[in-house]
Amino acid sequence: MKSTVFAIVASLMLASFIPCLEVVEISEDKTTSFTASTSDPIRNETTSEIPAEVETYDLGLWTEWYHHVDDWPIDDQEAITYYFYIDNSLLGSELHAFLDIYDAWFSADPDLDLYIYDPTGYLVAYSENPYDESEEVFFIADVTGYWSVVVNSYDGSGWFDLYRAVISNAAPILDYVEFNTESPHINEVFAVDACPSYDIEDEGNISFSWYWDGYEEFQDYDNDGAADCRLYMIADDAGDHVLSLAVADSFGQSSTIDFNIRASDPGWFSGDGDETQTLEMGMEGMFQFDQMTSVWQVPDVLPGEPFRFQVGLLYEIQLESTGTATTTLSLDAPPDD
Known part of the structure; x- marks a missing residue:
């Protein structure tokens, strides 16, 4: 009797091939996109043949491809190979295979084992339970190419069901x-x-x-x-x-x-010396104009002589924001007649 060995390399533990979903809300005033795959990664016993019975499920952030090989015969010491095809859009996807041995009447059930090999032929995951126990393997596809799933008869002949799934790698969630x-x-x-x-x-x-x-x-x-x-x-x-x-x-x-x-340019509207100036953005700034000149002495004039005095003012104000924006404002108040 063979000892029980079960090796799994995985990042997700799935129930019935369906991961737990998370609802993600995206702000309506932003444009957000995610990379997604449109290829079918499940192959038959040749790399070019895509099974007609592949089912595809939209799981929101994920896409799942699922296929069932139903009641397939296997001889003693025979190995049957099936394939996954992983392209760049599917890197990081999870490969999942579950092997169920068919219970036949009046005959001993075979002892079957299950293996996953990467495109270079390196064994990355395996399940070798004793007797007619079910086998299950997971692996994260970290390189592109054809991955193989091998059903191997350790002892005996019989029938099996093979369930395979590929769950795509979800793109990162943006939070900002x-x-x-x-x-x-x-x-x-x-x-x-x-x-x-x-x-x-x-x-x-x-x-x-x-x-x-x-x-x-x-x-x-x-x-x-x-x-x-x-x-x-x-x-x-x-x-x-x-x-x-x-x-x-x-x-x-x-x-x-x-x-x-x-x-935006923090430009101002000009005014004629008003203490209130309106920003283009709908804001207002208050300025208190103080006397900044000496007292002027009006020259003496003869009684009865006409006297006319005109003053024109030019204020230059520099506005600095809390950042580094700087605007210079000139207020020209011409003399009144």
Whole structure:
């Protein structure tokens, strides 16, 4: 009798091939996208043949491909190979196989074992339970190519059911906080903190890439050679800009989001010496004009002579925001007639 050996390498423990789902809400004023696969990864006993009975399920963040080989015969010492095909879009997906030995009347059931090999032929997961016990294996597909699932008869002939599934790798979940991104002034700092973002498979290894109008921006505050999860920026001109963020896991699956940035010039309307000036953004600033000249002496005039005195004032005010934006305002108050 063979000893029981069961080896599994996996990141998700699945029940009936369906993972626990998480509802993720995305803000309506942002554009978010996720990478997804459209290929069918399940193959028959040849790499080119896709079974007609493959079922596909939309699980929200995941896609599942499922196939059942029903009541298939196997001879003593025979090995039957089936395949998965993993392309770049499916890297990080979970491969799952479950082997159930068919109970036949009036005959001994075979002792079957189950194996998964990577595209190089290296054994990565196996299940070798004794006698006619069921077998089950998992593995995370970390390279592209044809992966093989082998049903091997250790002892005896009979029938089996083989259930196979591929559950795609979900892209990271974007979580972020914005600072002053709605309408920053020219040369005023705004920021996005995406550090709360995470990989739903608990991989814990995600990378951040930032783009300003399609050109990559790089900030490495940790000095580790990778872009930081926070970005601080200044727009040096007025107008519409797009700040993009891509968050990717170690397998290259990514989520992206665009922030529409409109930098504004904090220009003022001019006035004729009024103490209240209105900003273009609908704000108001109050200024108290104080005497900044010496007392002028009016020259003596002869009684009865006409006297006319006119004064024109020019104030120049410099406005500085809490950032680095600076605006100079000139108030011209011409002399009254």
